Amino acid sequence: xxxxxxxxxxxxxxxxxxxxxxxxxxxxxxxxxxxxxxxxxxxxxxxxxxxxxxxxxxxxxxxxxxxxxxxxxxxxxxxxxxxxxxxxxxxx
Numbered sequence: 001x002x003x004x005x006x007x008x009x010x011x012x013x014x015x016x017x018x019x020x021x022x023x024x025x026x027x028x029x030x031x032x033x034x035x036x037x038x039x040x041x042x043x044x045x046x047x048x049x050x051x052x053x054x055x056x057x058x059x060x061x062x063x064x065x066x067x068x069x070x071x072x073x074x075x076x077x078x079x080x081x082x083x084x085x086x087x088x089x090x091x092x
Contacts, residue, residue: 001070004050004063006085012064016055023051 005012008022029035030043037043053059071078 001067001081002046002050003081003085004053006089007046007050008054009089010054012067014054019051019054023047023055027051 005014008014008019008026010018010022014022026047027044030040030047032041032044035044053063067078
């Protein structure tokens with residue numbers, strides 16, 4: 001399961017305004033017209049996908065519930081994913 005909060009560089013308790021602000025910052029950073037990196041378009045799509053889900057309250061609630069169930073049903077895999085995301089965020 002993708003961690004859409006990590007894509008936008010947010011914690012899971014982020015407000016709607018924080019989500020919008022993070023989206024605008026990341027979208028500007030990875031927009032293919034401004035960023036010539038080979039993976040800029042892919043990163044931009046990931047940011048757009050994360051924002052589309054997290055900006056919609058119903059979709060966000062369903063996503064958060066799915067993340068909670070995942071932690072309960074597959075604790076080792078979920079813990080590894082959380083740790084990997086955390087380390088990537090710290091090391092960047």
